[in-house]
Amino acid sequence: MELDDFKQAWKQEDHKQTTTPDIMELIQQKSKGxxxxxxxxxxxxxxxxxxxxxxxxxxxxxxxxxxxxxxxxxxxxxxxxxxxxxxxxxxxxxxxxxSMDGAVKNNLEQYVTMMEKRLQWQAVGARIIIIFFILLLEVIPLFQHVRMLSTWHALPPVVRFASYAAYLVFQYYLSRALAQKKFGRHLDHLRNLLNEMK
Amino acid sequence: MIKHFFTECFIVYNDLTFLVPLLARENLFSARVTFISTSRLIGKSFARVADKDTEKEFERRISEHSTMIHKVCRMYAYTEADRQDLFQEIVIHMWRAYPNFRGQSKFSTWLYRVAINTAVTGLRKQKNLITSYEAEHLPTHVADERGDEEEQWTQLNEAIAQLNEIEKAIVMLYLEGRSYDEMEEILGISQGNLRVKMTRIKDKLRQLTNNK
The missing domain is CATH 1.10.287 (Helix Hairpins)
Known part of the structure; x- marks a missing residue:
């Protein structure tokens, strides 16, 4: 059977078997997407x-x-x-x-771009926060909380900075893995769809 | 009729607001208060009537076109529960997008856009809606068809289920008898590209059904 032969069958199909839910009730519901x-x-x-x-x-x-x-x-x-x-x-x-009422290709492009932008912001934001706290950890004991000078700051600078670097690298890979697990596959799939539409 | 009356009232209300500072300047405080409360009342009534009207109009339109939404659900979801979820999701997105619908395109075109966009981007968590299919959940042909044709129908359905979301959308619009012009408007893919894709999809389906 060719796709064209399927046309008639598609139109003949009895869709009345599927009951349409109450529209007014549906629009009061929250989206689950x-x-x-x-x-x-x-x-x-x-x-x-x-x-x-x-x-x-x-x-x-x-x-x-x-x-x-x-x-x-x-x-x-x-x-x-x-x-x-x-x-x-x-x-x-x-x-x-x-927004879902644009042409499918434009909508998909917009969706993917926004999603990527959001993930980039998230990654950059997380790094900025870590760097900020590292700076804070290094600077604060010089002015306040002098007690810290005898604990964390008692360690040689090489150890401290190596730990900071290790933490940054760990955070980089961890956030990438998490983003990939949470959104990556979905985003890759949509990107592939988009490429196919071009 | 009522809607038009309130629209007119609303326009007059907006025009008359210019008088408020003037009334205030003339110390006609009580007149100003009466004017504001009356016009607010008209404004609120207008909004309420407009909302009810919009809701009714939306409900009527969706009921008229519900078969189309069911067909989109049928194409993208294979279990009854998934179809119901997708139906609900589509209707919610349509309701949210409805204020932006200005009749520049046909309602059916707009409906397909929202429905396909929702199906493609909106159901990430339910993986079975995107990639896999279960043969027992595929639709069956009408009862009076021959057994041989029924089998071919099932094979073709299984083959369609293996296509990606965009290919499914193209197949669905093709089966619905939509023109390439309208398909371009819905999908945003040029007609030339659509024709090439259609040929490839037909070949792909032929291959998939022959391999069975």
Whole structure:
């Protein structure tokens, strides 16, 4: 049987057997797609970081005078705020990815580009955070928290910097593996589809 | 009729808002308050009526075209549960995209775009929707056909299930009798490219069915 012979059979097929669910009920439902799960994850992370930041701030209210001059405390608050900002940007990006009414090829291109952009941001963001904390770890004891000079800073600089480098390399491979496991196969598959359309 | 009336009211409301600062300047405070509350009421009623109307219109259109959505689900999902999930996902995405539909293309073209995009990009987690198929879940031919043809139908269905998502979309639109013009509009692939792909898909299907 050729595909053209199949045309008639396709049209003849009895689709009435499949009952159409209540449309009004369906549109009240939440999407279960991958974009919706990403959005939900970002929302949860934003709430979690905000809650954590608030909890730390509330517990430090009693010592506000001493804490207000602590570099670590303000670094932590700044870090939390930038995390919330980054998560919000990601959340906004996933909103843009929700658009499904363009031509399939354009939509796929846009989807893949945004997904890649998001993963790149995530990887770069993670590296910046690590470098920032390494710098903080190296610089802070010189001004505050002098106790650290007798522990971590007591180690020779070669060991310390080798550990930082090892951690950065480990993080690089780990984040790549995780991204590949979570999105990689899906993204590769979509990229292949896109190449086939060109 | 009601919708038009409220649209007119809304336009008048927008025009009259220019009067508000003037009323305020003239210390006609009570008049201003009355004006604002009335116009807000009209605005809200308009929005409510428009929403209800949009919902009804959307429901009517989806019900009219539900067969098309079922066919997309049939092409991309092979178990009843997966089809239902895909149907729901498509309808949700259509509802979200509906405000952007301005009738520049046919409703069916727009519907296919949303449905295929949702099927291609939207169901990553359910791997069986993307790559594999189960023969027992493939559709069966209408009862009065000969057994031989039924077997060929099943073979062809199995072969189609092995195509990638874009090829499936092309096959589905071809079987639906859509013109290459419309297929180009839906998929964003040039007509020349589509024709070449169609020939290749037919060869591929022939090979797949002959190998069985």
């Amino acid at each position: 991958p974009i919706a799960s990403l959005q939900a994850a970002f929302r949860k992370q934003m709430i979690a970081v905000t809650a954590l930041m608030s909890a730390v701030t509330i517990t430090q209210v009693k010592n506000i005078e001493s804490v207000s001059s602590h570099l670590l405390f303000w670094t932590y608050i700044g870090f939390c705020l930038s995390m919330i900002g980054a998560l919000y940007l990601n959340y906004r990006l996933t909103h843009k990815m929700e």
